[in-house]
Every structure is written in structure tokens, then in C-alpha cells.
Amino acid sequence: MASPRPISATTATDVLVLGGGPAAVWAALAAAKAGVRVVLADKGYCGTSGATAAANTHVWDLPAGQDRDGEVERRLTRATGLAERDWLVRVMEQATRGLDDLAGSGFPFPVQGDGAQYRGQLRGPDYMSFMRRRILLAGVTILDHHPGLELLSADGVVAGAICLNVRSGQLHCIKAGAVVIATGGCTFLSRALGCDGNTGDGYLMGVEAGARLSAMEFSGQYGISPSHSSVTKGMPYGFATLTLEDGQPLPINSEKDRFEAIASAMISGHTVYARLDRATDEEQIWLRKGQPNCFLPFDRIGINPFTQRFSITLRSEGTVRGVGGLLLDTEDCATTAPGLYAAGDAASRERIVGSSSGGGRPNAAWAIASGSWSGGGAARFARSLGNSIDDRQASPLGHAGLRPQQRTAADDFSREATQAVREEILPLDMGFYRDGMRIATSLKRLNLLWDDIKNHLTAQGPRLIRAREAAAMTATARWIWTSTLHRPESRGLNRRTDHPALNRELTRSIILSEVDTPRVRAGDLKIQGVAA
Template sequence: MSELWQTSTDVLVIGGGPAAAWAAIHAREAGAEVTLVDKGYCGTSGATAPSGTGVWYVAPEETARVNAKASREALGGHLADHYWMDRVLDQTYTNMNRLAVEGKYPFPTDPATGEQLRTGVQGPEYMRRMRAWVKRVGVRILDHSPALELLVDDAGTVRGAAGYQRQLDRDYRIAAGAVVLASGGCAFLASAVASPVAAATIRHGRCRRVVGPVRVRHGSRSARLDLTPVVRGAGRTGLRPSDSPTLDAAEVVEAAQAELIPFQKNYLRHGERLRPALDALDTLWERASNELGGRTGDDRIRARQAAAITAVGRLMYESSLARTETRGMSKRADHPEQDPAQRHHILSGGLDAVWTETAEVAS
């Protein structure tokens, strides 16, 4: 392995799909220096690139927008936040129009009206053009460079990320004034049954969702921080085991998949099946924390992937047990009815000890 490579940037984007590409473009257009790191080749990796993707493209007309939101209410269990729905509709409409004009995407044409139909995209062509656009505006792309952990200071404030460049066989550390997480979920290991998708910015240590353009204050380069000794890696499981790294990543993945993939456990959800599955994942996590690691860069990547699927599975099952009803896409075989008293969100977090709490639905 070659010597550690270190650099800095105004905005660091982690991911290589549509969310990452749009975030990088908006940050660059706001005047920031932007670096994007992707686990694969930006433009071909992720779920969108090989797929056909529907788009929530609705003209900014009041009745059309109201009807569009109403069509999603039941599917979401009447938990939708209309503020965020409005932002998604606005930004999607703007972005698809920009994709047609600036990205020159070849949307099909309605033979009756001659107007383009912008309600869907073909993933390969879409992401090919997004990569070209990202490069055209001056974003630095680091392909085959998975981020393995965030970098934080002694106060816990996020200051960048560290990872491994597979083709160059070297570790990297990037200091950043802001970090955008757009790295997707764990569907590639969990057969799409455990795939929460993440898109957030971390600025000054606080995390928030991203829908609209990334806004960068003037003079954002003053927020860039040198990589001093007080900056440390926040990752632990899969990187820094408390004991000797004797546990193989493939063993962890196989054990996690045994609890996450079977339909009897994860689709036909029942408390009598969820609880033992969660207990098994908790035990697996404890063992992984103590024994999972890797000597080479590729070993560490596999170890972090194994840690991720285990962590996500625990969060998912703990949240499922906390909702003792059936609502929207959340189904419980032992609680088949919707409970009006549970019209709230369930938040979850934690690593060694997973927690859940409720949050009111925005009015």
C-alpha cells in the first residue's frame, strides 16, 4: 500500500448516484470547490444507473400538485410531511427541466402534443449525462474510492471523511467544510429488503436532509480545516476491533442475510419472528465490534460493508417492533389493523445500544 494521501475541499460529496451528482452540481454552481468520492465508477454504480426510473414530475399548478400529494398519502400511512413533499416537487420539476436543456437528455415526445414527457428517465443514459455534467462544472471525481468513515474533531464535529482508493491501493483523508452523504443503503447485500437511502449534509457537525440545492456561504473556503492530530476517524466496527481481528466479513454478511432476506422474517413480519432475528443481529454486532477488521484496503471495505448491513438490520427491526400496527408499507402480521393512536414517525439510532423514539407528524 502506498503512502496516505491527504487533501481538502469546500464540499465533500459521498456517493455517485443522482442525489450525489445533483448535490455536487449545485454546490459547485454556488461557488464551492467540490470533491465527489464514489465506491464504484460515478455514472455506472448504484441503483439508478442500470434501471428505468420514474420521476415525480408535476407542473407547478395548484390542483395538479394537490392531487399528486394526495395520491401518496395512503401509501405513506398518512405520515407525509407536506413541506418536504412541496420541496421535492419543486426541485424535481426544476431539475428535470434543467436535465432536458442543459443535460440534453433525450426525453420521449408525446405524439399528440409534441411536448417532451419528463416523468421518467432511463438510468444508463441519465447517469452517463450526469457524470459528464458533474465533470463539466469542475467537480473533482474520485472513482473506486469508497469512504469508510467520517472524520471528527474532539467535539464530535464532522470535518471530512477517510477511505481507500482501490485502483491506486492507497488510503485517503479529505478535510471538508461540509459533507454531503448521498451513499444510498445496503440493498446490494440485503436483496433490496433492507435499503434505507441516505441523503444529508453535515455542516458544523449537524446533519439535515437535502432536497433543494446545496447552499454554500460566501467565503466557504474559510471553513476548510487542516487535518491536524485532533481530527480522528469516527468508524469503529470493521476498522478498529477491540480484540484480535479473527472474524471474517463474509461470515458476518452470511449471518446477517440469514436474518434479513427470508420473507418469513422481513416481509411477513411478526413479533415472534422479529424479536429472535433482532437478538441474533445484536449478538452478531457485539461479536463484529470485538473481532471484525481487515489488514488490506479491500479487507477493510468488506468489513465495513458487513458492519453496515448488520447495523441497518438492527435499526430496521427495532423500529418495526416499536410500531405495533400496520400502516402504509409497514406491515405487521400480528397487528394487521391501523391504530389511530400511532400516527407518528418512529426515529431510531444508536450502534451498541439501539434506541427508538416517536416524533409527531408535521401539520
């Protein structure tokens, strides 16, 4: 199958990492430490792109002991039977080793009053710029503004990728012994801070290569945001009084119901307001120092959020702070497609969070752990190929958005398709609260949209990435709704208004495969022989 455009550059490497966030840089570092050639290709500028670079993030720093045991039990309780103790412990152990490695490399962790480092929170900009320098020093070649468009295959084994050089509009073929997909999840361009580059690209590339997905139904994660801002950090709202237009308190039964109360009020046509008036003077100082990006939008428009109320909204965080992603088949994060590995939000986190959000500590620890494991696994796989990597004859695997099967659509079809899929997945009464009949109707519309994309969508030059993003978001939405229909219950982030109770007989994973006609099976994700 020919490329949709002429290839302007070709590079050969042992391991190719697609992505530029925390999981990607940990994968690149692990592969480089294994002594192989490594190329990292990022959609943006590695070190500044992605959700972590735009904010602070908490992370599990839990050496063996009571704190770790307690956190494992809390997570298992929230996971509704879908997480696995061994994987939780493995991730916590690997995250602690990663933080030790950061400290040993000179990362400037803050120092507490007793002189000990505080490693439970990472300031995103500092963390990512530090990791960029580390992988460059380790010999990794970084290709900024080179989003992956499609994977390559040689005799059924993933053999690299074709990337788009956004600045030149030319295609870059990167042959590789193994590929790590660390391209993040999908928020459907919801404007959640740092997430508009997360459009499900890695899911589409992976499934085209034969990988599977799991837990895509656990995607109804929305973050609280000021109406005038894209910041969705939730911590400050633990100090908030929430009210409706007339000043009456928003009815909230528990912390768990806070998001549901906001969503219900907004669906009913209300505007919800917040004021962070429950924070003491000392806590206000602490919040501003710890979460400075949360307060910059208020300062810009002259609002004191501690004394003045402001309107809020809910922005979809989809599978970035949700759960679903590429199914991992082995301990070293290999997918079901030979030669393909996955890490971070591009991979399913069902084994560590079950049906609940992985936002914050679990996801940050997962990025360190899965990045390290996938990079090491990819390096071992590449080495097993010997000297044949550079000479393998590889074929591209991408279809929708790249190679239309019929006549080409108008230039604005990418924008129209993107808006159409957003309308099917982002509204609160579709994505937050779900109804089987509405989802089935939505899926029919998305299937028709997919046919149009497959038959007609492509683009020229830099606009090719927008066509591929539209295809990836549409495919992701179809997988989410297909998975949702196969889980007729309310469990974690899958809130079904037509099935409001949890059904214990459905305590199993929903696994998806294939692009054009998604196939579903229920399965047990446990990998035999995983040791804590």
C-alpha cells in the same frame, strides 16, 4: 484515535459528496454552482453504479396545477398520516426545476407526437452518464472506486472522510468543510439489479457521527423478479397472469395484494409463475422499448415472456425502495450531526411517502430535490468556516469493521457475518411478514453478531470494504428490527402478523440514534416554517 491503516493520500475540499448515484451528482452540481471546491467519492464508477444507472426510472414532472394537486392527495392517502404536504409540494417543485435544468443543459428527452418533450421517465444509463459529464464540466473532482469507510470529526463537527482506494488498497483522507452522504440505502446483497453496492454504509457512518435515523421499520419492500434474473422492475407485471405449479390462478384480491399473494404462496412452498399475456401487440412493443433491461434476460435464454410462463421470485429492495434513512433536521437536508448532510436513499423519505414505498417517481424526484438542497446547504456550511478547513485537526469516527477491540478474527469472518445477517433479514417470513417474537429472537442473534464484529472484525487492503459492509449491514438490520418492535401494528411496509391492524394512536415517527445500543424515541418530524 488512529487510523486502522497508514494514510497514503490527503486531499482538502470544501464539500465532499459520498456516493455516485442521482442524489450524489445533483448534490455535487449544486455545491459546485455555489462556487466551492467539490470532491465526489464513489464506491463504484460514477455514472454506471447504482440502481438508476442500471434501469429506467419514472420521475415526478408536475408543474403547478391539477395534476400536482391530485398526486399530492394520492400520496397523502397512501402515507397513512406520516407524510407532510409542504414537503411533497417542495419536492415536486424542485424536481420540476431540476428537469428544466436538464433540458436547458441539452439532455436528450424523447419528443412526443405533438413535439413536446416527455420528461416523466429518465433512461438511467443516459441520465447518469450525462450528469457525470455535467459535474466534471462544473469542476467537480471525481474519485471513482473510493468508497467511504468512516467520517472525520473536528471539535464535534463532521470534517471529511477516509475513503479506500480499491485499486491500490490504500487509504485516502479527504478533509472537507461539510459532507453529503448520498451512498444509497441497503438491500443486504439481495441481488436486486444495481443494488448490491447499497449495504447501509452511509447509515453507519452517519450514526457514528451523531446523526439519527427515522422510518427504518418501513423496509419490507420486495420487487418481483424472474427467478433467473436480478431485474426487479415491476411495471411489466401489471400485464401478467400469475399462476401456481398446477396452472391454477394465484388468488389476488387487488393490486395492493399482489405482492402479498406472491409472498404467501412462496412462504407456503409454492413456485409462482408469470406470463405477460395481458399485453396487446402494441403494448408488447411499448414495453420492450420502454423497459429493455427487463427483457434481455429472457432473450438470453430463449423465453418469450408474452407467450411462455416463467417462474418468479421476490427480491428484497430494503430501504432502497423502502422509506428509512438518516433523519433530516433542516430544509437544506442537514442531519442532526453538524456539518453532515444526507440525500437520496441514504436519507429518510418519510416526509414525502410516509409508510409506503418511494420507488419510482417519488424517489427519482427526491434524488433531484434532496441532492440539490443538500449540496447547497453543505456549500453554505463550508463557507461559514472561512479558511480553517484545510488546517483543522480531524479524528476518524469509525469503529466496527475497522478497529477491533480484541483479537482479530479469521479472514473469512466478513463473509460469515454477511451471510448471517442476510439470513436474519431477507427471508419472506422474516422481512416481508413480521412477527414480534421472531423479530425479538432475531435481534438477540444480531446483537451477539454485532459484539463479534465490534470485537474481532477487520481486514487488509481492498477487503477492508467487505468488513465495513458487513458491519453496516448488521447495524442496519439491528436498527430495522429495533424500530419494528416499537411499531406493534401493520402500517405500509411494516406488516406485522401479530398486530395485523393499523393503530391510529401510533401515527408518529420512530426515531433511532446510536450504534452499539440503539435508542428509540417517538417524535414529530415536522419542521416549523417550511413553506411550500
